[in-house]
Amino acid sequence: MKVLVDLRPLQSPDFAERGIGTYARNMLRVLNSRFEGSMDGLSADNFPRPDSPLPESKARFYRPKFRKLVPFNWLFDRIVISAKLCWSDYDLLHILEPFRHALTLPRRSRTRVVCTVYDLIPIIFPEHYFPGGIRGRVWSMGERFNSRLIPRIDRIIAISENTKRDLVERLGVEESRISVVYQSVDGEVLKPDGDPERDRAVLDGLNIPEKFILYVGDVDWRKDIASLARALARLKSPGDKDVPLVMAGGTIAERESHAARGAWEAINNAGVAGRVITPGFVPQDELASLYRSAACLVFPSVYEGFGLPPLEAMACGCPVVTTDASSLPEVVGDAGILFHPGDDAACAEAIMKILDDGETASEMRDAGLKRAERFSDENFAGGVIAAYHAAKKRAV
Incomplete structure (x- = not known):
């Protein structure tokens, strides 16, 4: 053929x-x-x-x-x-x-x-x-x-x-x-057992601290950055209220497009602009370091055809918090924590559960790795x- x-x-x-x-x-x-x-x-x-x-x-x-x-x-x-x-x-x-x-x-x-x-x-x-x-x-x-x-x-x-x-x-x-x-996903790059020294070097090069929450992707209307920003603002406990959000992707860092302006307006309205880090476009080998190092990936999308960042995160052993909308339950299954689109309170609760409970985070990492094996x-x-x-x- x-x-x-x-x-x-x-x-x-x-x-x-x-x-x-x-x-x-x-x-x-x-x-x-x-x-x-x-x-x-x-x-x-x-x-x-x-x-x-x-x-x-x-x-x-x-x-x-x-x-x-x-x-x-x-x-x-x-x-x-x-x-x-x-x-x-x-x-x-x-x-x-x-x-x-x-x-x-x-x-x-x-x-x-x-x-x-x-x-x-x-x-x-x-x-x-x-x-x-x-x-x-x-x-x-x-x-x-x-x-x-x-x-x-x-x-x-x-x-x-x-x-x-x-x-x-x-x-x-x-x-x-x-x-x-x-x-x-490319299992030679997106994998849980990376080089810790290289991962730390990637974080240092992007000015990212050891503990952070991760978002990966575009920032158009369906990604619902407003809910993500409000959820971040709800993290009030002493150990969580200063945890930054790293938003990997070129659009949010450029700040020039209509989508980026809307995202930054939502971030400013939620009062969390000082906690948002925007490294810009991150190549896949460095993105793997972010996935392995992040406390969790938060992906509050309203609608997806598939939802690649949650799969990439699971393949790297990163816990996933995402919505129960469209295709995302197909990808994540019971390996992540799902919430209804726009429910920033439920999103914040899921993030805090991972940040504050090491056993939950560990169980989610293992479940995510097992789930990712289905997508071979x-x-x-x-x-x-x-x-x-x-x-x-x-x-x-």
């Missing part, structure tokens, strides 16, 4: 260092030694080459930057890539960013299409994603049009049962055409390969 993987998300600054980019790199990592067919990468010539183990592909193409004329970019993609695939010998095209690249679907081609869908958050919460005016209407129309193409894809990989349920209920996709495949490289690779075969079989 010959597969072409769309690597354009790894060329995009919007995705390369975020969840989709991490998913793409992890998927290629686990397939690299397990997939018995051949695999190439599709990329655009006028963007930096993607950081990928895949070889150069004959399917590279030039994509002009029409900038504000986004619909013309979509049209160009469809014409050029579909034409290339019509003359290629690829059995499968794997799209890794459906809502931008669904128009890449080949027409009159033997190439079947597999698509990973992470979530339908822009469709479920459109009020948070589309600006006003003509540009907003164009984006909204494009998103809706792309979403209508998704049910026509030969095989869909959903990263959680929650995403599968949304695909069925929101877009009318047949359940039989969806494969739920849980991703894994073998299961991730096996699920993706099975989806490829299902798509190929459908083409017969």
Whole structure:
């Protein structure tokens, strides 16, 4: 079987260092030694080459930057890539960013299409994603049009049962055409038994004290930083009231974006700005040191397609406090403490339980490590390969 993987998300600054980019790199990592067919990468010539183990592909193409004329970019993609695939010998095209690249679907081609869908958050919460005016209407129309193409894809990989349920209920996709495949993390990096001296050196380099609470991720509206800040303010006991919150991620540290300004406003309103440390973007090897050293990870998200930081934390032996919303119970199970979104009192109570009770923290570390074993490289690779075969079989 010959597969072409769309690597354009790894060329995009919007995705390369975020969840989709991490998913793409992890998927290629686990397939690299397990997939018995051949695999190439599709990329655009006028963007930096993607950081990928895949070889150069004959399917590279030039994509002009029409900038504000986004619909013309979509049209160009469809014409050029579909034409290339019509003359290629690829059995499968794997799209890794459906809502931008669904128009890449080949027409009159033997190439079947597999698509990973992470979530339908822009469709479920459109009020948070589309600006006003003509540009907003164009984006909204494009998103809706792309979403209508998704049910026509030969095989869909959903990263959680929650995403599968949304695909069925929101877009009318047949359940039989969806494969739920849980991703894994890089166990060579994200592991509980790191070098204590190196971990301490990482903390010192980022000016992080020995005892801290950790948050990892973006700071847009659904991450509910306001609840996190209020929970931090509720830590009143002598041993807890000065424990800082480390927020790892580039957006909160830059302070310039709309999301960052909203997060800092919430932090200031809660009166905890002096306890928040923002080291900025942290590469994965250093992030592992933060996970291993943190008292706990707090992840108060309102909605996720999967929820990678809780899995990364559990793989490193870090206790997890998160919400019972969307896919997060699938990931954490009974290994973490769950609370309802927006309930900062329950969140604070969970944090204090971990900070003040060493036995609870130890039990949660052990439970998290055991839970993380379910999300193995073998299961991730096996699920993706099975989806490829299902798509190929459908083409017969």
